[in-house]
Amino acid sequence: MLNQERLSLEPILLKTETSGLADEEDCGRSVSLEELRSAHTSKQAWVSVDGVVHDLTKFRAQHPGGSDFISMSAGKDVSKLFDTYHGLRQRRILRKYGIGKLIGQDLPTFPPADDFWLTLRQRVDEHFELAKIDRKHSPNTLRRYALTVLVICCLYWMQWTLMSPSWSFYSISVAYGVALAQYCVSAIHDGSHGAIGRDPRLWKLLLIGHDCFNGCSSTLWIYQHVMSHHIFPNIDGFDTDIETAKIGFRRIKSTQKYFDFYRLQALYAPILYVLLACSVRMDDFIFYFTKRRGPLTVNPFTLSQDVVFWGGKLFFVLTRIILPLSLWGASMTRVIAAFFLTDFTFSIVLATIFQATHVVDSAAFPRINPKTGNIDTDWARIQVETAQDYAHDQPLTTLFSGSLNYQVVHHLFPTVAQEHIPALGPIVRQTAKEFGVKYEVKDSLWSAVGGHIGLLRMLGTPPSSH
CATH class of the missing domain: 3.10.120.10 (Cytochrome b5-like heme/steroid binding domain)
Known part of the structure; x- marks a missing residue:
């Protein structure tokens, strides 16, 4: 009591x-x-x-x-x-x-928390209190991290030491890409939010895997994901996830200038998602040297951040290119083919999971009030209305996505370990219903992906004034 x-x-x-x-x-x-x-x-x-x-x-x-x-x-x-x-x-x-x-x-500032957020947070606190559960404690999640790393190491060893026939060699490349993506949606994602345990040394260890396994900076990922996207989801100019070039390869927001080639973006854009990882690695150097990540200033790296950044890049090139060529004597053709097949698989899996949550036709894209320069909607309502969940009744999808199919729940409570997130879904849904907050939940991953394709089609259609 x-x-x-x-x-x-x-x-x-x-x-x-x-x-x-x-x-x-x-x-x-x-x-x-x-x-x-x-x-x-x-x-x-x-x-x-x-x-x-x-x-x-x-x-x-x-x-x-x-x-x-x-x-x-x-x-x-x-x-x-x-x-x-x-x-x-x-x-x-x-x-x-x-x-x-x-x-x-x-x-931009948000208005004070309204009754929806205060009620929801109280109910979630009560859930953990009554169940006597530490929201960050999850031995099962730790075991998943360990198993994923073991699988990654085994696949790497199998690929370059067994010298399998072509069909099995390239099958391993695909499996390797899937395993790397799983490490991203579980260990790296949880580490960036401090959503597992209470020791920052564990979080840092998990994040280092992004630099070493994937060749992508975990430090710059935190700027993008934690400090930008999670605070200002789908808000143009402040969410780096929807940052676009003046002439981008796709149009995902109405504020972008329209070009005729966008008519076909629903067909070609998903194919180009295979280049996601390569694009991130190139951007890493741009953001590192320009000291900017979208609207955010990238502060001078600490010594440990510099060691992880440059050491991770070196480790990535060493393990993915140099060692297979020099230590195991693999042909350049095999090394390059394996590299891109793994990278393309890794990119497509992550793009499928992430694009199906926010860049969809059912999500809101809030605007800054031009008179005040602030946001008129409560922060918690924006977290719900700018995302969609999917496949709540499909445990395999939940496992595959690292519980990111509960995207709305994760955005509202980012420090909760992924094992505990599904139990919060009904609480969020009921509270949203009571307070008239739109909470979109699709039946499956593929219907969620359909929402992304729908947005590409909608914004690929010429504006009436065009």
Whole structure:
């Protein structure tokens, strides 16, 4: 009873505490946007939360989530990012580090949490409390990581030591790509959200696999996925997942200029998704040297981040190209063919899982209010309305996708281990229904993919003014 009382009071306390925090620290000095943005060095780490600037330089080494997350957040407004991963206790700790009020606005803001979000969060807290489950504890998920790594290593060894006939050699290449994709949707994804265990050393270990196995930067992935997409899903200019070039190969939002070749994008775009991994690796170097990732400044890499970035690239080239050629004496033809077959498979599996969740015809693409520069819809409602779930009654799809077929649930509660996510689906669905929030759940993966193709067709149709 006491626990339920505490849970029911926490949303009210959080509102009061947040308001009090800003009021209490308004008396501090004024901090300009330029000052905040420049405070992202090894000697200075400032962040803004709800208009209050905090100096976390000394706290960085003590941060339970690891110092790297402070280093990456430094110089930025992290209001919603903080709320997503922290609670009332962390708010109280944050008070100690306030140094003044931010003059100006770095990012669009959301209105205060409404009754939908407060009710939903309370119900989910009660679910874990009553079931006596730690939302981050999942031995089954850890076993899955270990099994996936074992499969990856075994497939790699089989491919280059057995020198199988062509049909089995290339079959192993395909299986290798599928296994790498599984590591992405499970270990890498969970590590980036701190959604497994409470030790940041585990999260970092899991993330290193992205650099070494896939040749893609885990640090830049966090900027893209955790600090951008999860905070501003489908919001043009702030969600790096829907960032497009002036003349992109596809049109996925109405704000893009239309070109005649988009008429066929529903046919050719899914084929080009095989180049996803190659594109990410090339972009890594661009973002690393330009210090930009969409709307976000990429802060100077720490020594450990640099070691992982460059060491991962070297390990990837060494294991995928150099060792097969030099150590096992494989022909260049086989090495190149295996590389691209694995890469294409890896890319298609990930593109299928990710494109079927947000870039679909049933998802909202919220706009910034041009008068205020802010967002008029509550953050939690946006998380629900900009995504779609699928195949809730298909355990194999849930396993295959790393529970990302519960995309809405994951966006609302990103720190929950994937094993526990399906149990939250009915809670979210019922609460959304009560508060009139549109919650889209497709019957299967293929109907969800159909929503993506539908969006490509819709936006590939010439606008009436064209």
